[in-house]
């Protein structure tokens with residue numbers, strides 16, 4: 263008799279616990295729904311007070327574009343400016359070198375396809391596992407990047423993050439748990455930051471990490487100032503960055519690192535960063551940039 267009462271008591275207790283759990287989940291979903299509704303309404307009110315304009319020409323966006331401009335994944339650029347954003351054409355997945363003519367944003371793909379490497383990467387593997395660039399560094403894309411560097415404007419940063427998210431070879435990775443990739447910026451020398459102030463690649467990397475729900479960390483530091491790779495000859499480039507980057511003190515290197523930067527020029531800088539990270543124990547290093555200069 264006593265055993266039966268105990269059993270019923272345990273069963274009631276289990277039911278109560280299950281009900282409480284269900285209630286907690288429902289309450290959580292309701293909170294998320296209400297929060298989204300508030301954000302959506304606030305976005306609508308903001309649109310009425312300050313209608314979104316094209317980032318390039320400052321013209322008011324048409325009504326339909328305004329609705330989508332407020333949502334994640336939309337590009338606040340008008341139809342006439344959009345062709346100025348030249349998307350990267352098929353490129354070597356290892357180094358990002360363009361292998362065919364570029365297309366206009368919205369058409370064509372970002373990569374040449376998995377396993378199709380350029381001649382240089384076939385003969386000598388670069389340290390990084392992949393390079394993805396969204397745009398060619400010219401036209402409207404270049405203007406927007408320069409405007410962001412000079413002003414650090416939040417709207418431009420959001421736009422650049424959208425472009426990074428659209429990279430065709432943007433590596434997949436879990437958005438939760440310890441297996442999440444860690445996003446790392448390319449470090450600048452402290453004197454460079456002093457002499458050439460402006461929006462930092464680290465802000466872009468942090469904003470990208472936040473959108474992908476990946477971790478962000480400054481793993482590297484630059485130990486000496488170096489001339490720009492683009493102005494050097496091939497031999498000078500090879501030695502210019504040697505030993506220019508090292509690990510920051512006390513950092514723990516994760517297995518998957520994603521280096522994020524604004525513009526890729528020769529690729530030597532991110533290559534050297536990837537080499538240091540791999541040597542320190544990273545198993546996979548991917549590189550994502552907004553644009554690639556040709």
Ligand SMILES: [Zn+2]
Pocket residue numbers: 316317318319320321339340341342343344
């Ligand atoms: Zn425009």
Ligand SMILES: [Zn+2]
Pocket residue numbers: 354355356357358359379380381382383384
């Ligand atoms: Zn290549």
